[in-house]
Amino acid sequence: MPSGRVREFDADEALDRAMGVFWRHGYEGTSLADLTAAMGINRPSLYSAFGNKEQLFRKVLDRYQAGPLGFAAAALEMPTARGVVEAFLDGFIRCIRGGPAPGCLVVSAALVSGEDAEPVRRELARLRRGTVAALRGRFERAASEGDLAAGTDCGALALYVAAVLDGLAVLAASGATEVDLGRVAELTMRLWPS
Amino acid sequence: MPSGRVREFDADEALDRAMGVFWRHGYEGTSLADLTAAMGINRPSLYSAFGNKEQLFRKVLDRYQAGPLGFAAAALEMPTARGVVEAFLDGFIRCIRGGPAPGCLVVSAALVSGEDAEPVRRELARLRRGTVAALRGRFERAASEGDLAAGTDCGALALYVAAVLDGLAVLAASGATEVDLGRVAELTMRLWPS
DNA sequence: GATTCATTGTACCGATCGGTACGAAAAAAT
DNA sequence: ATTTTTTCGTACCGATCGGTACAATGAATC
Structure with missing residues (x-):
């Protein structure tokens, strides 16, 4: 079974970038444009990897509790x-x-x-x-x-x-x-x- | 000199309504639609009486310090x-x-x-x-x-x-x-x- | 009653919001 | 080399954002 194109970014590093944006600007103060710019990925990649904005935030939150x-x-x-x-x-x-x-x-x-x-x-x-x-x-x-x-x-x-x-x-x-x-x-x- | 049409709402009461919305939902979480609905006035009336969203918030803030x-x-x-x-x-x-x-x-x-x-x-x-x-x-x-x-x-x-x-x-x-x-x-x- | 002038309501502006359709690109399997 | 599968990039979606143009409204002045 072919496994398809491999993703070009590291999911954990992208989550760390997203954490930085949410940390600085809060949940509502952070836009999808802010996130994709900071994470270095485009919108479909973000949605494919992390769901939507809220699900991304919840993953960031898990990482925040385990890290900081x-x-x-x-x-x-x-x-x-x-x-x-x-x-x-x-x-x-x-x-x-x-x-x-x-x-x-x-x-x-x-x-x-x-x-x-x-x-x-x-x-x-x-x-x-x-x-x-x-x-x-x-x-x-x-x-x-x-x-x-x-x-x-x-x-x-x-x-x-x-x-x-x-x-x-x-x-x-x-x-x-x-x-x-x-x-x-x-x-x-x-x-x-x- | 003619004084024009008189305003139909009480500015202080409108500020109190605005305070309630900002208090519940924060500055960014509050939309103009939320404000006009709660204040019982329409958008041009709000802008004519209070400036813009930020100026309205600052007036609410003054009232908050003097009140609560x-x-x-x-x-x-x-x-x-x-x-x-x-x-x-x-x-x-x-x-x-x-x-x-x-x-x-x-x-x-x-x-x-x-x-x-x-x-x-x-x-x-x-x-x-x-x-x-x-x-x-x-x-x-x-x-x-x-x-x-x-x-x-x-x-x-x-x-x-x-x-x-x-x-x-x-x-x-x-x-x-x-x-x-x-x-x-x-x-x-x-x-x-x- | 005609005039003046601030307020009102509607309808709209360009920009941005979160989210997605779709085809090109790229790596694994045949 | 062809096919399959997944990601990537662009371009776009309807909805909502803060803010405003404009004409109708209504009270005070003349």
């Missing part, structure tokens, strides 16, 4: 709750200041949206809620291990840490320097319940 | 830094959960954007930096009054409070309830340096 947000899995396995939060702050600051634009794709790409992009907006909100749930679960484990004081409100603590993290992403998008973000992280740890 | 964000001026005049932060948290949670969509217009409307909306994105970033600067100034006053401990890093403190506030807006856009946001605020105040 990959630190989170390791951070959750730190031995203490304090260590978890430190690793999250450090890894997230590296993520939001190390990318093609200051900020986090999951926070910025579609915090609000028109009706067309509603499914994407909901998916991003779902991912953010997942982070809160993961933190809460980890803090509950810490409480059961005696690492956090008995009676600690782990749900509130998880929401609070998520708020600081999300806030760092917004600050970065506001023009805060990496030093500024580091000062927030340092102060957060100084205030952390001991 | 109006608490900030009073909050900055609270007698203690602790009181300032409490008032900010309380007022901001009321704002982001009391509007037409959960979240804050200044945070959500254009955290990132395509090139067309770049001026709007920059203006919103400028406003957010202004909040940080206002908090820092207020904390420096508190430090000079002995309200905050000598040697306090007021810049870091302001960035930290801004991060929690921005984070609350993101959490709200992620679906957090007002109770959840209140738990974050309460925990933030419990951790506040005494």
Whole structure:
């Protein structure tokens, strides 16, 4: 069976280029013309390889979680709750200041949206809620291990840490320097319940 | 001199309707058709009264700062830094959960954007930096009054409070309830340096 | 009542949106 | 070398984008 013409671009590299565009300009702010220009491929190739704009974004999102947000899995396995939060702050600051634009794709790409992009907006909100749930679960484990004081409100603590993290992403998008973000992280740890 | 036909709509009410649309769908996610439908006027009336889409948004932004964000001026005049932060948290949670969509217009409307909306994105970033600067100034006053401990890093403190506030807006856009946001605020105040 | 002038509604502008039809090109199988 | 299969490039689709020309409308002035 003949296997046809071989594709001339690397799918993963094309996804990285697409990630850069979505990161800088958000989901709605990115046009197909932007994507094809950055990815170095033409429109039919994009649709053949990745589906449509939304499916491409979801593939980019998977790659973003495995790449720039990959630190989170390791951070959750730190031995203490304090260590978890430190690793999250450090890894997230590296993520939001190390990318093609200051900020986090999951926070910025579609915090609000028109009706067309509603499914994407909901998916991003779902991912953010997942982070809160993961933190809460980890803090509950810490409480059961005696690492956090008995009676600690782990749900509130998880929401609070998520708020600081999300806030760092917004600050970065506001023009805060990496030093500024580091000062927030340092102060957060100084205030952390001991 | 004849004064011409009188306009049939109230400009302030139309601005409120426009604010609702921008609040729900962001700057780029809002179309002229969305705006005219919500404002109950047609396109030439909109352009004659408010300029173009960007100028309309800027007028909405002024109204947003005077209305939903109006608490900030009073909050900055609270007698203690602790009181300032409490008032900010309380007022901001009321704002982001009391509007037409959960979240804050200044945070959500254009955290990132395509090139067309770049001026709007920059203006919103400028406003957010202004909040940080206002908090820092207020904390420096508190430090000079002995309200905050000598040697306090007021810049870091302001960035930290801004991060929690921005984070609350993101959490709200992620679906957090007002109770959840209140738990974050309460925990933030419990951790506040005494 | 005639005139003046801003507002209104309709109908339209060129540009861009996301998405696709179709033929040329290229590599594997026969 | 011919056939088969897939990708690539161009050129295009209808729909929607932000913005406007123009004539009808209606209230105030004369």
